[in-house]
Amino acid sequence: MKYQIKEIKKGIKLHLIHNEKFKTNLISIFLTTELNRENVTKNAILPAILRRGSKNMPTQEAISTELEEMYGASFNCGIDKRGDNQVLKFYMESINDTFLPEGEENMLSHTMEKLLEIVFNPLIKDDGFCEEYMAQEKNNIKQVIEGKIDNKARYAIDRCTEEMYKGHPFELYKYGYVEDLEKIDRKELYEYYQNLLKTCKIDIFVSGIIEDNIYDVICKAKEIQELEDREPQYVRTNLEVIPQNHEQVIQESMDVTQGKLILGLNVKLDNEDMQYDALIYNNILGGSANSKLFQNVREKASLAYVASSSYLKAKNNIFINCGIEIENYEKALKIVKEQIEQMKQGDFTENDIEVAKKGMIDAIQTIDDEQDTEIMYFFGQEFCQNRLDIEQYIKRIEKVSKEAVLQIAQKVEIDTIYFLKN
Amino acid sequence: MQVIENLKVKEKLYIEKLENGLTVMIIPKKGMKKKYIIWGTNYGSNDSSFIVPGETEVTVVPDGVAHFLEHKMFEQENGRNSLDVLTEIGVSANAYTTNDHTAYLYECTEHFYEALDEFMDYVQHPYFTDENVEKEKGIIGQEIMMYDDYPDWKVYLNALQAMYHDFPIRLDTVGTIETISKIDKDILYKCYNTFYNPSNMAMVICGDFEPDSILQEIKKRLNNIKSNGEIKRIYPEEKEEIVKEKVTQNMEVSRPLYTIGIKDKPVDTCQGNSKEEIVKKHIAVEILLHLLMGESSNLYKTLYDKGTISASPSMDYEFSRGYAHILISGQSNNPEEVYQAFKKQLKEMKEKGINEKDFNRIRKTLYGDYIKEYNDVTDIARMFLADYFKGINSFDYIEQIMTVNVEYAQQILKEVFNENKMVLSIVSL
Incomplete structure (x- = not known):
């Protein structure tokens, strides 16, 4: 694997991931912009509109037929x-x-042309997007937003996030809000889109067996030539903003058979480098079958099938997730809290650290075995102060010590306890 | 070892049937860091009635035993749980149960052989006690309840129940709280001894391996167990007709979920169908489904433009010992309209015949889809195992696809897409 970054224009990067071992080439284009209530719904509907038709492939059928031929x-x-x-x-x-x-x-150049066409050369009618597509896609997004409730486990985590980040951009739902949808007008949205293309961060990833001419293909593409240099408007990972809810308890009811218990934790880090220690902390707490949560909530107390935690690097939160019998709420919560407390007391061994490291390193080594995972890894690095390649990432994980994990444990606090019950 | 090479996707399969009856398949993938091994037994939730080799009486066990057994296999006599041991070694282990097979697996980049000791040891050494069996009932009970909250699982299961009168595919893989309450250690041992015989099992290994040496490593770790002869599986006689056309369940969902099912005759290899025919039929059904309701179809466009659907449905042909059916699943404001429109489209295609240009284009698409399945070692190994238990070598799809022509598809359209065998399952508020 060979990874190169080329700046096409200011704020527009081409990432080339040369890898010979796949049957496919994968191209991704990411447009990154600041999250805010004013634009969240517009951003959500844009991809849906763009995929409906471009200038030269004006309908979904035209696009599908073209792709089927390829x-x-x-x-x-x-x-x-x-x-x-x-x-x-x-x-x-x-x-x-x-x-x-x-x-x-x-095929690769051909694929690049098609993707650039869909993203940057939309079907425009009378200075705006097509009204018919607008109406249909508004309706579709509305259904997606209303569909939040369908996956109860996901819903519970989203609700916990909303409660933690009340008043902050991060509380926003990525698909936006029904009440905002109505107000979006096709001409206004097109104007917004044009402005977005002038200000957003643009990353183009190509992964696979890449021919040398791909850089030229992209630079010469009309769609790319029309884009201007920009000072990209996006937010890097920030360690300062931390929710302040101090163990607030939220309980809600829905038609569920199983209760979903979510704990949102803050991890107050002094610097970005500590994130790697936090990853190991999370792994020991609830990141594997050996973890404290899995062992104590599931295997010992037999209270749950799912009992795990995950670390959200971009916000430095850990979310604990358990599916339990509704009447076992108190019991399960007590055991979960005990695990967090034990971590603070240093009640974990050098062996726990070694096991966590091995598991993590194993996962890191396979990043390069999956094209989309690898793309997402390098894209994630765009938001960090210090870039680590995969080798450096492994070395950093190897360095994590028990003291460092214990230090993380002291910086963990429960922010929100959310329970979805019957 | 027998070597089968596919020149189109440029991969090789090494296959060997060992003396004790175990089939080992190796697909080397140069340059991949991930190593994957999966060991499966030809035994799933459908197999709850059978004759143990050497016996004459039929054994009937409660529903959900195959899955229960899968959970309990990790428990070891020394008090350890093999899942924990494997995690400690640094590999990622798991297991799953379907209606026709059960599989144990792990993946890793390093410590492969260290993990192989534990892996092959635990699958060959069950340890069930009254106490550990009781404890598992709590965990599986939570798993059953978790599925109860999945509307997509419910809509799927209800469609099967609308199609099948007696065949066990209509039952939940995990069983019910009631059936699992009847499981004890003797039942588990009996099923283990019957179905976990090497002659009823297959192993697939995928990753950067040298086939001969990995095969030796496998052989070294095998217990000396003899092939136990054929297990007679007893399935209830299933009528050709469906049970009822429509079934609706109420759940808290934002938008109705639907599954359209079409019941087909079982495609058993033992009953005269050659494996080429099964593969060809499967390919033809997939092409037909794309033509009928894929993203470039008229039906899709009409329903999308009206807002009746907002994404293409998932469309599958599911089959194994004793059953075969088509399933089309998605979300819609008006499942009834989708169902009627689908029937109408079907009728039209039967009358007008298949457009050859569309057919060729969809066949190209499917060719690409088959190639894409060879990107990931996990996908490859799982595919070869699941197909093997159906009597199929996965390469056959790539080999056969170009032999499927319009005439053949026309014939399958007539035979399989039968209006009287269709059901509609809905989950809505």
């Missing part, structure tokens, strides 16, 4: 929240020429 090249788009940013994501994946039955087809 041996089922697949297009995907979505919206993400990364710290206090919103990311508009576009992907296109196609088979590498080597595996095509009829040989040489120049």
